[in-house]
Structure formats: structure tokens, C-alpha cells
Amino acid sequence: MVEQTVQVAVSPARSLGALDRNVFGGFVEHLGRCIDGGLFELGSPLSDERGFRRDVLDLLRQMGISVLRWPGGNFASTYRWVDGIGPANVRPIRPNLAWGGAEPNTFGTDEFLSYCAELGAAPYICLNMGTGTLREALEWVEYCNSMSRSYWAGQRQRNGHDEPYGVTYWGLGNEMYGDWQVGQLSAAEYVATAVSWARALRRAGPGVKLISCGLNGWSDWDRQVIDGLAGLVDLHSLHLYTGADDYWTNVLTPHQAERAITCTSALLARAAYEQHLDRVPGIAYDEWNVWYRTDDGFLEERYSFADALAVATYLNIFVRNCSMVRMANLAQLVNAIAPVVTTPQGAYPQPTYYPFLLHAGSALDEAVDAAVKGPVVAAPSEALGRWQHRLNYLGPFSLVDAAATTDTERSRISVTLVNRQVEGVTDVVVRLRDFAFVGNPSVKTLTGETGSGARVLPDIEAVTLEEGTGLSKGADGFITLPPKSFAVIEARITRE
Numbered sequence: 235m236v237e238q239t240v241q242v243a244v245s246p247a248r249s250l251g252a253l254d255r256n257v258f259g260g261f262v263e264h265l266g267r268c269i270d271g272g273l274f275e276l277g278s279p280l281s282d283e284r285g286f287r288r289d290v291l292d293l294l295r296q297m298g299i300s301v302l303r304w305p306g307g308n309f310a311s312t313y314r315w316v317d318g319i320g321p322a323n324v325r326p327i328r329p330n331l332a333w334g335g336a337e338p339n340t341f342g343t344d345e346f347l348s349y350c351a352e353l354g355a356a357p358y359i360c361l362n363m364g365t366g367t368l369r370e371a372l373e374w375v376e377y378c379n380s381m382s383r384s385y386w387a388g389q390r391q392r393n394g395h396d397e398p399y400g401v402t403y404w405g406l407g408n409e410m411y412g413d414w415q416v417g418q419l420s421a422a423e424y425v426a427t428a429v430s431w432a433r434a435l436r437r438a439g440p441g442v443k444l445i446s447c448g449l450n451g452w453s454d455w456d457r458q459v460i461d462g463l464a465g466l467v468d469l470h471s472l473h474l475y476t477g478a479d480d481y482w483t484n485v486l487t488p489h490q491a492e493r494a495i496t497c498t499s500a501l502l503a504r505a506a507y508e509q510h511l512d513r514v515p516g517i518a519y520d521e522w523n524v525w526y527r528t529d530d531g532f533l534e535e536r537y538s539f540a541d542a543l544a545v546a547t548y549l550n551i552f553v554r555n556c557s558m559v560r561m562a563n564l565a566q567l568v569n570a571i572a573p574v575v576t577t578p579q580g581a582y583p584q585p586t587y588y589p590f591l592l593h594a595g596s597a598l599d600e601a602v603d604a605a606v607k608g609p610v611v612a613a614p615s616e617a618l619g620r621w622q623h624r625l626n627y628l629g630p631f632s633l634v635d636a637a638a639t640t641d642t643e644r645s646r647i648s649v650t651l652v653n654r655q656v657e658g659v660t661d662v663v664v665r666l667r668d669f670a671f672v673g674n675p676s677v678k679t680l681t682g683e684t685g686s687g688a689r690v691l692p693d694i695e696a697v698t699l700e701e702g703t704g705l706s707k708g709a710d711g712f713i714t715l716p717p718k719s720f721a722v723i724e725a726r727i728t729r730e
Contacts, residue, residue, distance in 0.1 A: 311364025318342020364417030451494030539682025
């Protein structure tokens with residue numbers, strides 16, 4: 235067995251920025267069994283009187299979902315929001331042009347916003363810039379947020395919701411650059427439309443935060459959109475899906491997100507400088523996940539532990555880039571490329587559920603510098619998988635990927651480690667700069683299960699979560715990681 239040694243130098247006094255809890259966001263879309271038959275199932279004995287699956291809600295609450303994006307995704311580009319309000323038995327059934335089949339509209343705006351309240355998550359609504367109009371967008375904001383005696387506020391009140399919902403986050407369309415999108419636009423067309431929408435939406439709701447539609451972060455689309463909208467939006471969105479059967483491609487390709495954040499941050503800073511803006515918009519990674527096995531309109535991916543390591547790496551990246559990444563939304567949450575799977579009998583977590591759970595549960599107020607010294611691995615010469623770009627100009631990558639957060643008082647620290655080593659244990663020394671450990675750190679270690687009995691369901695892999703302690707001596711903490719593992723180290727610290 236090969237044994238590796240890694241040093242992670244953590245500087246609690248060197249802040250990378252305040253961590254916005256919205257990086258632990260999610261996304262649900264009218265896609266396959268994500269909503270209908272997933273988080274929402276009228277008539278199921280596992281649902282409450284509103285149709286919310288209680289077992290799903292419990293699992294999502296435990297994940298710590300902070301903000302929830304809806305109704306799409308591609309679905310948003312043909313969605314008529316007025317179809318989804320009022321008595322459910324008279325709502326029209328419409329074709330789902332994005333994913334096929336029919337949309338019954340039984341889960342609409344009021345159901346979504348009630349679900350967010352139950353989940354304890356801020357709502358984020360993506361506006362229809364495909365077939366929708368500015369008038370429809372303004373009326374949607376009025377329905378959700380107006381306190382006046384206006385028509386759509388009155389409709390909301392007649393539907394049983396006297397007080398405004400106060401929806402803060404509104405997306406200016408979804409992937410409008412793509413030929414798979416109903417109403418595809420060129421960058422110039424999108425900017426012209428989005429500018430008029432943004433100005434009007436600001437008038438309709440002074441407290442709204444707007445999110446522009448980005449691509450991958452390094453495209454000319456992103457440059458044109460950022461130059462045209464930087465002064466009118468709060469966040470610029472990015473999307474990235476990765477994954478491959480090849481282990482190293484799978485666990486390393488999430489670093490494309492770091493490249494995208496770097497490129498987008500430069501474009502945003504440039505636009506703010508040239509336009510004399512008093513603030514630089516942030517980044518919303520409002521779709522991200524591992525997705526490469528399915529493309530059938532249902533997207534019921536079954537995940538491996540390598541996929542879980544990729545998810546953990548994404549989250550490390552968002553944490554250490556929190557000065558710019560203000561929101562991130564795992565796509566999706568239930569059944570479709572999701573950490574939670576449902577059957578008529580229950581709801582069950584996939585391997586990708588657990589790194590999100592541990593990350594969100596351990597993250598503190600500020601990200602701080604964590605430098606890794608140890609073995610590295612080169613990127614595969616060819617990234618294998620339909621979503622991939624070549625990786626060989628990135629890297630080399632540390633076998634252990636790290637991120638760290640502290641509380642504002644610098645009395646506690648949390649370190650998240652993704653160990654991508656395939657065999658043998660890895661001895662890790664966490665060395666604090668100008669601080670020392672107070673007692674031994676607690677350690678939670680996540681590994682994949684193997685063997686014939688290692689199944690949650692016949693098609694869902696199990697994981698093992700072990701809790702223990704490391705050893706500390708002054709500024710050094712010592713832990714041992716098994717191969718292919720994710721670990722969270724939590725400790726009290728003090729200044730030396």
C-alpha cells in the first residue's frame with residue numbers, strides 16, 4: 235500500500251472573504267420526476283395536505299439548502315406563470331416543450347414559495363425571456379411582492395396569501411444563448427432585451443436582486459453580457475456540468491469552475507472599472523453538478539462515490555472563491571441528476587448527498603487561505619465525457635484539495651479535504667499560521683461502501699461516515715485519510 239504525506243497550511247488571519255450561505259443553494263425544475271412525483275406528490279401517504287413529500291423535505295432540510303431556484307432551467311423559457319395560480323382543479327395543462335410530456339401546473343408560484351418557507355430557503359425565480367413578455371415579468375413581481383391594492387396583489391390575496399412574499403432574487407432568463415432554448419437570442423439581442431427588463435424590474439421592486447444569464451465564464455457571450463449589464467445586475471450566472479467514466483477526469487474536471495470564476499471575475503472587474511461602477515457584481519453558479527450518464531428527459535442519474543468527490547471539490551472551489559461567488563445552486567435536488575431519490579415507499583440519499591450535507595453543516599463565517607503541499611497529479615491528456623473541455627492546460631492538481639473557514643472571532647476553524655488518492659492512506663498535517671489548536675480536532679470522514687451489501691437500494695450506492703478525533707500539538711493537527719475520501723476537520727483555535 236502506498237502512503238502519502240500532505241501538509242495543509244491554514245492562515246486563519248488571512249481572510250479570502252465572507253462566505254455567503256447562498257453557495258449552498260439548490261435548483262428544482264419541471265423536469266422528469268424532480269417536482270411532480272419527487273418533492274411534490276398529491277395523494278401520496280408520504281405527503282402532507284399540500285402535496286409536499288415530508289420525507290423529501292426532511293432530507294433537504296438536513297442538507298441546509300439556503301436558496302432555491304425555480305421553475306427552470308430550460309422549462310422557464312415557455313412557462314406562463316399565471317397557469318400555476320388559483321384553484322388547482324382549473325389550472326390548464328400545457329405541453330412541456332423543454333423536456334417533453336405535459337405540465338399539469340399543480341405546483342406553481344404559491345406552492346413553490348410555500349415550499350421555500352417550509353425548507354427555510356430564499357426563493358429565486360427565473361423569468362421567462364423565451365416566450366414571455368416584460369409585462370408578464372412585471373406582473374409576476376407584482377403578484378409576489380406588491381403591498382399595494384394593485385390587481386395582481388389582489389389576486390395573490392384571493393389565493394390565500396395576504397402578505398407579500400418578498401422574493402429577492404430574479405433571473406433574467408435561462409441559457410438564452412443555446413439553440414436548445416425556446417427563444418434563443420444572440421448576445422446583442424439578449425443585452426438589449428435584458429437592459430429594458432432590468433430597468434423596469436428595478437422600478438417594480440426596489441429590493442429585487444437581478445441575475446444576468448451567463449454561459450461558461452470565458453466566452454464572448456459572457457464578455458458582451460457583462461459589459462452591457464454590469465451596472466444593472468447584482469450577479470452574473472454561470473453553468474457547468476462535468477463527469478466521465480474515467481476516474482481522474484471525473485474528480486478533476488470540476489476545477490474548470492475555478493477557471494471560469496477567474497475569467498468571469500476579471501470581466502466583471504474590467505466592466506466595473508471602465509463604467510465607473512461603485513460595486514462589482516458577483517457570480518451565481520446557479521447550475522452545477524455531475525451529469526454525463528443520462529439524457530432521456532428524466533435524467534435519473536445514479537451516482538458513484540467518485541461523483542461525490544467531484545461534488546465535494548465543487549464546494550471547496552465555491553468556498554475559497556467566496557469573494558466573488560455569492561450563490562451556487564446544485565442542479566437538481568430530487569430524482570433528476572439529484573442527491574435525493576424517491577420511490578412510493580420513501581426518499582433515499584445518493585452518495586452526492588453527503589458532501590453537500592457535511593460542507594453546509596460545517597462551514598463558518600469567512601473563508602481563509604489553505605495552501606496544500608504534497609503529491610500532485612497531472613490532468614488527463616483528454617477529458618473523457620460529452621461536457622468536457624481539454625484539461626491538459628490546467629493543473630497539475632494536488633491529490634488533496636482543501637478549503638477552510640473560520641468564525642469571525644477566529645476561535646473556531648473548519649477544514650474540508652478531498653482526498654483523490656486511489657490507494658493507500660494519506661497522512662495530513664494541518665499547520666496553523668499564528669494560531670494553535672485548543673484540544674484535539676474532531677474529524678468526520680466519508681468513504682464509499684463496497685461489496686454486495688453496500689446498497690441503499692439495488693441501484694443506489696451506500697457510503698460510510700465515520701466520526702473521530704485527530705491529534706494536535708500546538709499549531710499542528712494530525713489526521714489520516716483513507717483513499718478516495720472526503721473529510722471535515724473542526725476545531726477550536728487560539729492565537730499564539
